[in-house]
Structure formats: structure tokens, C-alpha cells
Amino acid sequence: MTHDEYLACDATRLAELVRAGEVTPAELLEIALARIAGLNPALNAVVRLMEDDARRDARRPPFGLFAGVPFLAKDLVSTYAGHPTSGASRLLARHVFDHNSELVRRVRATGVTVVGKTNLPEWGLVPYTESELWGACRNPWAIDHTPGGSSGGSAAAVAAGMVPMAGGGDGGGSIRIPASCCGLFGLKPTRARTPTGPDLGLLWRGAVVEHVLTRSVRDSATMLDATHGSDPGAPIQIAPPLRPVLAEVGESPGRLRIAWTTAPLLGGSVHPDCVAAVHDAVQLLGDLGHDLVEASPRIDGSDFARSFMLMVASELAADLKDVGDLIGRTPRRADLEPPTWALALLGRSLSAAKYAHALRRLELIGRSIGAFFTDHDLLLTPTVASPPPRVGDLAPTAAETLLLRLLGMFGSGKLIEAVGLLERLAGEAFEWLPWTPIFNATGQPAMSVPLHWNAAGLPVGVHFVARFGDEATLLRLASQLESARPWFGRLPALARTAGRS
Numbered sequence: 386m387t388h389d390e391y392l393a394c395d396a397t398r399l400a401e402l403v404r405a406g407e408v409t410p411a412e413l414l415e416i417a418l419a420r421i422a423g424l425n426p427a428l429n430a431v432v433r434l435m436e437d438d439a440r441r442d443a444r445r446p447p448f449g450l451f452a453g454v455p456f457l458a459k460d461l462v463s464t465y466a467g468h469p470t471s472g473a474s475r476l477l478a479r480h481v482f483d484h485n486s487e488l489v490r491r492v493r494a495t496g497v498t499v500v501g502k503t504n505l506p507e508w509g510l511v512p513y514t515e516s517e518l519w520g521a522c523r524n525p526w527a528i529d530h531t532p533g534g535s536s537g538g539s540a541a542a543v544a545a546g547m548v549p550m551a552g553g554g555d556g557g558g559s560i561r562i563p564a565s566c567c568g569l570f571g572l573k574p575t576r577a578r579t580p581t582g583p584d585l586g587l588l589w590r591g592a593v594v595e596h597v598l599t600r601s602v603r604d605s606a607t608m609l610d611a612t613h614g615s616d617p618g619a620p621i622q623i624a625p626p627l628r629p630v631l632a633e634v635g636e637s638p639g640r641l642r643i644a645w646t647t648a649p650l651l652g653g654s655v656h657p658d659c660v661a662a663v664h665d666a667v668q669l670l671g672d673l674g675h676d677l678v679e680a681s682p683r684i685d686g687s688d689f690a691r692s693f694m695l696m697v698a699s700e701l702a703a704d705l706k707d708v709g710d711l712i713g714r715t716p717r718r719a720d721l722e723p724p725t726w727a728l729a730l731l732g733r734s735l736s737a738a739k740y741a742h743a744l745r746r747l748e749l750i751g752r753s754i755g756a757f758f759t760d761h762d763l764l765l766t767p768t769v770a771s772p773p774p775r776v777g778d779l780a781p782t783a784a785e786t787l788l789l790r791l792l793g794m795f796g797s798g799k800l801i802e803a804v805g806l807l808e809r810l811a812g813e814a815f816e817w818l819p820w821t822p823i824f825n826a827t828g829q830p831a832m833s834v835p836l837h838w839n840a841a842g843l844p845v846g847v848h849f850v851a852r853f854g855d856e857a858t859l860l861r862l863a864s865q866l867e868s869a870r871p872w873f874g875r876l877p878a879l880a881r882t883a884g885r886s
Contacts, residue, residue: 386408386412386413388419388420388546388773388883389418389881389885390882391413392485392546392547392548392551392649392876392880392881393418393599393647393874394420394432394680395549395550395599395600395603395604396451396454396456396544396550396599396601396604396607397451397601397603397604397607398454398495399413399451399453399454399549399667400449400450400451400454401798402497403447403452403453403454404452407408408453408565409443409447409453410442410443410445410447410452410453410498411427411440411443411444411685413443413453413454413455413498414439414440414443414453414468414498415457415756416455416502416884417455417498417500417547417548418434418436418439419552419883419884420544420546420547420883420884421434421449421500421501421547422441423485423882423883423884424545424547424879424883425522425547425883426548427528427879428467428522428523428524428525428528428540428542428545428546428596428879429504429519429520429522429523429538430503430504430522430523430532430539430541430542430547431457431500431502431503431504431535431538431542432468432471432473432502432503432504432519432538433458433460433468433471433501433502433633433719434498434501434503435465435468435499435501435502436501437576438467438468438499438501438502438801439455439498439499439501439720440498441671441676441781442498443466443498443808447496448496449492449494449495449496449497450494450495450496450607450608450610450611451496451497451607451608452496452852453496453497454496454497454498454548454549454550454632455497455498455500455547455548455549455719455850456492456497456498456499456500456502456545456548456550456551456552457499457500457501457502457538457539457542457547457548457551457552458489458492458502458503458551458552459503459505459536459538459539459552459553459554460472460473460502460503460504460505460538460549460597461473461505461508461509461535461554462486462509462554462581462585462588462593462595463486463489463491463492463552463554463625464482464484464485464584465482465485465489465597466482466483466484466485466518467481467482467483468481468482468502469481469482470482470502470687471502471518472505472507473504473505473506473507473508473509473516473518473519474516474518474721474722474725475507475509475517475518475719475720475721476708476712476716476720476721476722477708477712477812478518478794479776480712482647483547484571484583486581486582486583486584486585486823487580487581487583487616488579488580488581488582488595488612489587491580491611491612491815492552492608492611492612494611495608495611495741497550498785499801500771502544503536503537503538503539503541503552503722504516504519504520504522504537504538504541505519505534505535505537506534506535506537506723507534507722507725508519508533508634508701508704508725509534509535509554509559509696509724510558510560510586510701510728511534511535511724511779511814512533512534512535512557512559512562512779512814513531513533513534513537513595513774513776513779513780514531514532514533514534514537514538514541514563515531515574515721515776515777515780516722516789519538519847521578521776521777522537522541523541523776523881524535524541524544524566524567524843525541525544525545525879525880526544526567526568526773526775526842526843526844526877526879527619527671527773527774527841527842527843528879529618529776530566530772530773530774530775530776530843531566531771531773531775531776531778531779532563532566532567532773533562533563533564533565533566533567533773534559534562534563535554535556535559535561535563536551536552536553536554536555536559536560536567536598537563538551538564539551539553539597539598539600540553540563540564540567540569541553541563541567542597543567543599543600544567544568544569544600544852544876544877544880545571545879545880545882545883546876546878546883549599549600549606550595550597550598550600550603550608551594551597551598551599552595552597552600553596553597553598553829554594554595554596555571555573555581555593555594555595555596555825556588556589556592556825557592557693557697557818557821557822557825558595558613558707558768558769558820558821558822558825559830560572560573560574560597560598560766560833561573561730561768561821561832561833561848562575562769562818562821562833562844563598564598564767564768564833564835564846565578565596565768565833565835565844565846565848566769566772566773566834566843566844566845566846567580567773568844568846568872568875568877569598569599569600569603569833569844570598570599570600570601570602570605570832570833570834570835570863570867571598571599571832571833572596572605572609572830572831572832572856572859572860572863573594573596573793573824573825573830573852574594574596574609574613574830574854574856575594575622575623575829575830575854575855576591576594576617576621576828576829577591577594577619577622577623577772577828577829577854578594578609578613578623579595579609579613579832580612580614580615580616580617580619581616581619582614582616582617583617583618584684586619586620587620587621588700589696589700589825590696590700590744590747591603591621591823591828592696592822592825592826592828594715594825596608596609596612600872600873601867601873602860602863602864602867603631603634604628604701605677605860605863606631606860607630607631607635609630609856610629610630610631611622613625613626613630621813624854625855626856626857630856631855631859631862633856633861633864634721634861634863634865636737636861636864637861637865638675638861638862639763639861640674640675641675641676641677641763641862642675642676642678642760642761642762642763643670643675643677643680643761643762643763643764643765643849644678644679644680644681644757644761644763644764644765644839645667645678645680645764645765645766646663646678646679646680646681646766647659647660647664647766647767648769649686649767649819650681650682650686650689650819650820650823651686651690651815651816651819651820651822651823652682652748652770652812652815652816652818652819653757653816653819654770654816655767655819656771656772657841658771658837658839658843658845659767659768659769659770659771659772659845661678661839661845662765662767662837662845662847663765663766663767663837663847664835665836665837666765666836666837666847667765668739669836669866669869669870670689672869673865673866673869675759675879677709678690678761680757680761681757681764681766682753682754682764683753684750684753684754684823685750686815686819688745688746689746690811690812690815691743691808692742692743692744692746692747692750693747693826694807694808694811695735695739696740696743696744696747696793697728697732697741698729698731698732698735698750698807698808699732699735699740700732700733701725701728701729701732701748701800702729702730702731702733702735703732703827703883705721705729707767709872715777718727718793718796720792722808723781723786723789723790723793723819724781724786724789724810726789726793727792727793727801727807728807729788730792730793730797730801730803731798731801731807732798733798733799734798734799734802734813735798737858741766747826748828750823751826751827753829754824755827755852755853758791758829758851758852760871762851762852762858763849763850763851763858763859763862764849764850765847765848765849766847766848766850767820767845767847767848768820768821768833768845768846768847768848768852769817769818769820769821769846770816770817770819770845771817772819772839772841772843772845773843773844774777774817778811779814779840780815781810781877785806785810788804788806789806791809792804792806800856802835820861821847821848827853827884828853829850829851829852829853830851830853830854830855830858831849831851831859832848832849832863833846833847833848834846834847834849834863834866835872835875836866836872838875849862849863881882
């Protein structure tokens with residue numbers, strides 16, 4: 386198989402070729418390793434190879450839905466036996482886990498060959514991928530731009546054709562944001578759709594859910610078929626899909642009532658390219674026979690932003706307590722980046738009443754948005770508020786980092802709260818993410834679809850949200866859009882260079 390032939394196949398097609406005996410898992414692995422070797426120096430998407438394990442797995446008789454298909458894992462939450470799961474933090478960079486998490490067990494049962502781990506920001510906290518531990522990851526469409534985050538390494542690797550599919554997690558948009566930045570399909574499933582056991586319960590009180598980034602809709606659907614469902618002791622169990630998720634791909638979505646807006650639900654401004662992407666999608670959806678109405682749910686954006694930030698701060702403080710128990714020592718300031726340490730200090734200082742109040746505010750926002758979906762099948766927005774920014778543009782300035790470092794030295798969360806710097810930084814982040822985090826709080830499924838590229842050749846995704854539990858409608862529509870406006874063959878020029886002499 387040539388590199389061009391490899392790029393022409395999604396994961397489903399590669400598995401078909403393996404089962405037909407036209408290519409072996411070992412051959413696919415060598416192509417993936419060669420592409421990583423050729424492209425990673427420019428992109429920094431892969432931070433850890435698992436080559437020995439991958440070669441062993443590639444020698445097995447092929448099995449499963451994705452028999453022999455190369456796969457990359459996000460280096461957060463999911464644990465692989467015999468390897469660290471660093472979370473891009475010095476704190477866990479060398480801690481080797483002795484077991485697979487339940488989601489990993491299900492992913493591996495599809496027959497994929499797990500090649501390595503991908504880059505991300507520390508603890509997956511921000512929407513760009515520039516950690517101190519692993520360094521900046523870059524966008525294959527323009528390497529001076531970010532691939533987004535937190536699943537930025539996975540998105541960059543898939544967009545560059547290193548692998549056809551990679552793992553991701555989404556707690557505020559971390560699958561959908563990099564999908565938009567890298568021209569990929571990114572589905573965030575419904576809260577609790579995929580398992581978090583045996584070590585974890587509700588991640589960020591259910592805001593976080595893991596899945597994959599792909600180039601085709603059917604790959605995403607097939608992996609969800611393989612991984613969905615609660616595991617023993619799960620704190621929340623939701624009704625399973627009515628039928629296999631893959632059966633929705635190619636099925637007519639019917640005539641949908643779709644609300645659309647380009648107005649930010651958080652923040653204040655939206656780039657014209659993102660507005661154009663939605664207007665283009667509205668035209669396409671109308672041509673496909675859907676009913677479009679300009680409307681959006683109403684929420685108090687500042688109330689949401691503050692409540693969400695306080696929830697994340699509290700959860701981070703609890704995470705560090707758990708990690709301390711795991712590694713046998715209390716985390717220190719030197720173990721973490723200044724913003725992470727400051728956010729954890731803030732979380733430690735919050736009272737139980739303040740934490741509970743923040744959760745209640747988020748739940749009430751969920752009530753109002755749930756009511757909006759009684760009259761609309763879907764909501765369409767931009768995924769993010771601008772095309773992919775340049776590397777470094779979203780990070781704290783040198784002065785802000787210095788202040789965070791100084792505040793962290795005092796070790797006082799109350800002082801950090803009084804200064805208000807973290808709230809200001811969170812507000813800046815929400816300026817770029819005026820839609821995605823809301824639907825982590827509500828638990829609804831959502832997706833970014835690559836329908837638009839701007840004049841500079843950068844991808845600009847559009848974002849669809851469905852009712853709780855209704856991945857079926859999203860996948861039916863995504864499949865319809867994929868047929869009407871095919872994107873699979875659209876690759877960055879960089880992806881075509883790997884493997885050529």
C-alpha cells in the first residue's frame with residue numbers, strides 16, 4: 386500500500402482491506418510509523434510512541450471492527466497498562482499505570498493497533514495545545530497556527546494522515562474545537578454515553594465525555610457502537626441507542642426544524658469567517674429540505690462562565706488530591722504550570738456551599754436550554770469564534786504568567802480569587818468558545834462538521850447540538866452533509882508530503 390492509498394481510506398475501509406487480505410496490520414503500522422516520523426518534527430502531535438506494543442499487536446490475527454487499523458490515544462484520562470497517562474503534566478509524566486481503563490479495553494477490542502499517545506495542554510484545561518511538558522502542537526493546515534485543544538495532538542495527527550482516527554475527550558469543546566481547527570468530524574456524545582471506569586466516576590460532574598476524532602462520519606459512528614454503554618458501578622446510566630449507531634449513517638434525517646444563530650452565547654464577538662460558515666450551512670440545509678429559523682437559547686453568559694470555572698477549579702483540586710494518593714506524595718507548585726496551580730489553589734479555597742451553588746446554576750441553565758429544544762430538533766452555531774489562531778495567541782501573556790506564578794507562591798486561593806486574574810483569563814477563553822462549553826454542562830450531544838474553509842485555506846467548522854441522548858439525529862444529518870458536501874478528500878498539503886522521497 387502506498388501513502389496515497391492509505392490517505393484515500395478511512396478506518397472502516399482499511400479494516401475491510403485487512404479482512405480481505407489485501408494489506409496486513411503490520412504493513413499499516415509501518416506506514417503510520419513512517420508518517421509520524423516524517424510529519425511529527427513539524428507538528429509535535431505525537432508525544433509518546435508505543436512501538437513495541439504496536440508491533441506485537443500487529444502480529445496478531447486480525448479481529449474486530451477496525452482490524453489492524455493504526456490508532457493514536459489522547460494522553461489524558463484513559464489508562465493503558467504499562468504506560469504513563471501524563472495529562473501533559475510533569476506530575477504524572479513518569480507514573481506507569483498497571484491496567485487498562487474500561488474505555489481502553491473497548492477500544493482495543495475493536496482490533497486497532499495503538500501506536501502512541503498524542504499532545505494536549507496540561508490537564509486538558511485550555512482550548513490550545515502548548516504545554517510546558519510537551520511543547521506546542523501545530524496545525525497541519527498552517528503550522529504557525531494552533532490545532533486547538535485539548536485534543537489538539539489527536540486532531541493534528543488525523544488531519545495530517547498519520548492515522549485515520551485518534552482518541553479525544555471533551556469537557557468544554559475539546560473534541561469539537563480541534564475538529565473545527567483541523568477540518569475533521571468531531572462528535573461529543575451525550576453525557577455518560579461512554580464509560581469512565583474503573584477508576585473514575587463523573588468527570589467534571591459529567592461535563593467530560595470521551596470519544597474520537599475522524600475524517601469520516603461512519604468511523605465515528607462505528608467506534609461509538611463499540612464503546613458506548615455504562616460499566617459496573619457507573620454513577621449515571623442512560624438509555625442505550627435504539628439500534629446500532631452505524632445504522633443511522635446513510636439514513637434520511639427527515640425534515641428537521643433547525644434553529645441557527647451566529648450570536649455568541651458567551652463572550653462578545655465572532656469573526657466574519659465563522660459567520661460566513663454558518664450562513665453557508667444554512668443555505669445548504671435549506672437546499673436539502675430542512676426548515677431553518679434564526680433563534681437561540683437565552684442564558685446569562687457571565688453567570689455560566691463563572692459557575693463553570695468554579696466547577697472546574699473545584700474538580701481540579703480534587704483531581705490533584707486523588708493523584709497525590711496515587712503517587713504517594715502531595716503535588717507541589719513545581720509539578721504544575723502556573724495557571725494550573727493557581728486554578729487548583731482557587732478550587733481548594735472554595736466552600737462546599739459555593740461549589741454546590743455553581744453546580745445548581747449550571748443545572749438551571751440546562752433547564753432553560755432543554756426547554757429550547759422542545760421546539761427545535763437541532764441548534765446550529767459556529768464551533769468557535771474565529772479561525773484557528775496563531776500559536777501563542779491564546780496563551781497568557783508573560784506578565785499574566787508572572788502574576789500567576791507570584792500568586793501561586795503565596796499559596797492562597799482566597800488571594801487568587803480576590804485578584805480576579807483567573808476569571809479574566811477564563812473570560813478571554815470563553816471569548817473564543819462562546820458555544821461549546823454550554824453543552825458539556827447540559828450533557829447534550831453535539832458535533833463539529835467540516836463544511837467551510839476560509840480564503841486563507843484554514844478550516845472553519847460548524848456546530849450542531851441535539852436533544853439529550855439523540856446522537857441518531859446528529860449522525861443522520863452529518864451523513865447527509867457528508868454526501869452533499871464531501872470533505873474526506875480535502876487534506877492539507879503537508880499530509881501529501883510524507884512518504885515521498
